[in-house]
Structure formats: structure tokens, C-alpha cells
Amino acid sequence: MSAISIAMNRFGLGARGDEPAPIEPRRALLDQMARFDARPAVLAALPATPVIAAQIADYLETVRMAQRSQRAGRGDAPAMDAAGANPVREAQQFGRQQGRDYYMTAAGARAQLAVASETPFVERMVHFWSNHFAVSADKLTMIGLAGAFEFDAIRPHVLGRFRDMLHAIERHPAMLLYLDQAQSVGPGSMAGQIAARRGGPQRVGLNENLAREILELHTLGVRTGYTQADVTELARAMTGWSVAGMTRGPAARFAGLEGRPGSFVFAERIHEPGARTIMGKRYDQQGERQAAAVLDDLAVHPATARHIATKLARHFAGDTPPETLVTRLETAFLKSGGDLSTLYRVLIEAPEAWVAQPVKFRTPWEWSVAAMRALGTREIPGEAVLGLMNQLGQPVWRPGSPAGFDDVAASWAGPDAVMRRVEAAERMAARTRDTIDARARAAMLFPGALSATTEQAIARAESAAQGVALMLVAPEFMRR
Numbered sequence: 001m002s003a004i005s006i007a008m009n010r011f012g013l014g015a016r017g018d019e020p021a022p023i024e025p026r027r028a029l030l031d032q033m034a035r036f037d038a039r040p041a042v043l044a045a046l047p048a049t050p051v052i053a054a055q056i057a058d059y060l061e062t063v064r065m066a067q068r069s070q071r072a073g074r075g076d077a078p079a080m081d082a083a084g085a086n087p088v089r090e091a092q093q094f095g096r097q098q099g100r101d102y103y104m105t106a107a108g109a110r111a112q113l114a115v116a117s118e119t120p121f122v123e124r125m126v127h128f129w130s131n132h133f134a135v136s137a138d139k140l141t142m143i144g145l146a147g148a149f150e151f152d153a154i155r156p157h158v159l160g161r162f163r164d165m166l167h168a169i170e171r172h173p174a175m176l177l178y179l180d181q182a183q184s185v186g187p188g189s190m191a192g193q194i195a196a197r198r199g200g201p202q203r204v205g206l207n208e209n210l211a212r213e214i215l216e217l218h219t220l221g222v223r224t225g226y227t228q229a230d231v232t233e234l235a236r237a238m239t240g241w242s243v244a245g246m247t248r249g250p251a252a253r254f255a256g257l258e259g260r261p262g263s264f265v266f267a268e269r270i271h272e273p274g275a276r277t278i279m280g281k282r283y284d285q286q287g288e289r290q291a292a293a294v295l296d297d298l299a300v301h302p303a304t305a306r307h308i309a310t311k312l313a314r315h316f317a318g319d320t321p322p323e324t325l326v327t328r329l330e331t332a333f334l335k336s337g338g339d340l341s342t343l344y345r346v347l348i349e350a351p352e353a354w355v356a357q358p359v360k361f362r363t364p365w366e367w368s369v370a371a372m373r374a375l376g377t378r379e380i381p382g383e384a385v386l387g388l389m390n391q392l393g394q395p396v397w398r399p400g401s402p403a404g405f406d407d408v409a410a411s412w413a414g415p416d417a418v419m420r421r422v423e424a425a426e427r428m429a430a431r432t433r434d435t436i437d438a439r440a441r442a443a444m445l446f447p448g449a450l451s452a453t454t455e456q457a458i459a460r461a462e463s464a465a466q467g468v469a470l471m472l473v474a475p476e477f478m479r480r
Contacts, residue, residue: 106147186272
């Protein structure tokens, strides 16, 4: 790969047919950071998070009413309230509406931004952090919020400090609902003590999901010195971090969970009182400030620096990241206090990220975006994006776990996965209607980096469309 090709493909999202090659590749990448638009018009036109959250709240209330009717004495009859609401039917209708109105639209907007972007390096970083702080639309209440999470909490902070992004992430309704933090109640809190006195089925209590993922995935990394006791203590500190407007009635008013649907709220009455000791440090802060202080420390912890440095180096310099690059990124993280723009500059200047040999196998998302950019795709319906990504095995915002999608070739380069790309490439090529000269386009997409074998294969294609398909599945296109 030439330096120009590396800038456009390894750092960027693939070259566009109408895009001039950068004369100074490194300078071009640095300049993108000054031009990035965190909230372009295509995102401003999408439904706001409170609108999406209000529909989630309405759905949850309908289900609660139906379940209350069932508990009131309907025995084994289908759960249905006086108005005939059935939780199963309501869930199906709710999922279809959220998927159609919000999830599909947001996925289309994400693809549109990536394909049309003039700052593709920064867009790549948005996708990187969205996968690092992963949520999954597989959960019913997350279908409509997954896109909003990336647009609200990732994009505005992608060039800022890791600490600020971390706080935005952990306060967003998507993360609080996805990992069940919204309903975590301290046993010693006012609400927890009342529930304990009432006895009966235990419906409230401490939830450790978010605390565990903050330590294991978001900051320190796996096996970095924290214990189960630290997880529990962080979970206690985070009680009260919740989402307004998701519950209604006397219980919500008592707990302090009223407000604009989807907005962050700290509910004092469900917060576990007392000091916390986490990784040997005592936190005496009260209320919301307690967990906030823990996050501040985690955001600049040496283990966090190492964890983030390793993932960034892996993303740009190979599945087995060079130790020299990891160390430089780690040092830059600690010296800058987690300034992300500083880390990006280290990457851009790192010789390990500019080796001529391709070092990464493109994920399905990366390959799809690169293909659409290469073909000059203009109209990108959300339904088509979702269908393509489902076919290729990387459904949008559905990684299946908080760990996100894998960032190594072994997860994406299997024979079946490659064959799916071949099939997708043939369909894409057919839609070009023989309007693209693949030989000229390939030379433009991979300046100074096209092998004689690929040039020969494209030249021998039986049709222009076949030449385009061969270009899209060539080794140069599969890797970066």
C-alpha cells in the first residue's frame, strides 16, 4: 500500500470516485479533525431522544397495566388489561414501530454520513468508540435508542477528552436501560428499606451489570486488578443513576424518577448511602458525585490508558498490535489526561500504522461503506443498509453483547463470510449498469497500491459490471 492509499483506506473509510487523492496524506488526516461536524443536518432531522423515550415509556406503562390486571385475579388467562392490551402483542407492535420509525432511519443516516463524509478518519473514530461502548438493539427497549446513543454520546465527544465521553456514555438512557442500571436500587436506600419491610417477591435490588462493564470493558479492561468487591462497591455508588419518565405513578414520584422521558436523573431515594472503597481508594462523596468521582479516576487510570492504547493500536496497526505503538499511545493518554485528539495525532505520526503491507481485514461494515463510497452511491435507504449488514453478519448496532464486535480477521475472514461479500458485490455491480470503468476506478481507489494480478483480473472481466464486482472483492479491497 502507498501512503496515499493507507490514508484513504486504513485511516479513512475508503476513497470516493469523485475524491482527489491527498497530496500530503498525514496532513490531510490532521486537517479532518478541524472540519468534522458532530451534528450535521442529516442527524438534526432525526427524532430526538426524548421522543423515542416517550414511546418506550408508553409501552412500558401499557405492559405494566396488563400485568397488574393479570395479578389481580385473571389466573392463567392471557395477560390482558381492561382495554384488551396483551403484553405479547404490545411488544410486537412496539418493536415494529421503533424499528421502522427510529432504528431503520438512524441506520440509514449513519451509512449516509459515512459514505458522503469528507472527514472519514473522524467518522471511523465515531464507529470505533461506538463499538467500544457497545449497546445492542437486540433488547426491545433499545431498538430505537441505539442510533441516538451514538449520535448523542459519541459524536460530540469524539475529538474531546475520554473522561467527558465516559460521563456522557454512562448517563445516556441507552446505556442505563441496556445494562439495567435504571432499576438498580440500593438495599440500604430509603426505597430499598421500604421494599424489604413489605416483604413478598423481591422486585427491587442492586444490579451490577453496568458497574461490571465499566470496569471490564469501558475503562480498565479484563483482569487488571479489580475484584468482585470493587464491582459491587461501584454498583452501590451508581445506584440512583437512572432515566426520567420511564415509570409513572406514586412509585415514580416517590423515587424521584419523574421528568422529561429519556433524560438523566439522579434519584436520591434509591441511592445506597455511605462511603465506598474501590480499588483501595475511599469515596466519601454524597449522591451523584460519588460515582462521578469514581468515573473521573477510572478515566485517567494507567490500566485504562493501556486498555485504550491496545485497542487503538489493534485497529490501525494489526490484530497483534505492535508493543512500541501501544506504549506510545499509553504514554500519550496519561500525559494528556486522555485527550483523544492527542491519541489520534500519535496514530497519524506512528510508522507502525503506515507499513506497506495491509494489516487489517475489513469488517463487513467497513467493507460495505468502502464499496458504497467507491461506487458513488447517493441514495442509501435504511432498509437496504440493514438487509446488507444482516446478510454479511454484522447487523447495525446489534453486537449481541456489551463487548461489541470483534476487531480481528479471524471473526470476519471465513469462507462463508467472504462468499457473502462476493454475492453482495455482484448485486452492487449490477446496479451500476455498466457506467463504471473498473480499471480506472480501481487505480483511483488504490493509487500506487494495485497489484498486477488484480489489474489483470479486472481487465479480463467479461463485462463492466463483472469488472466492478471483481474490484470489490479484490485483496486490496478486502484489506486495509
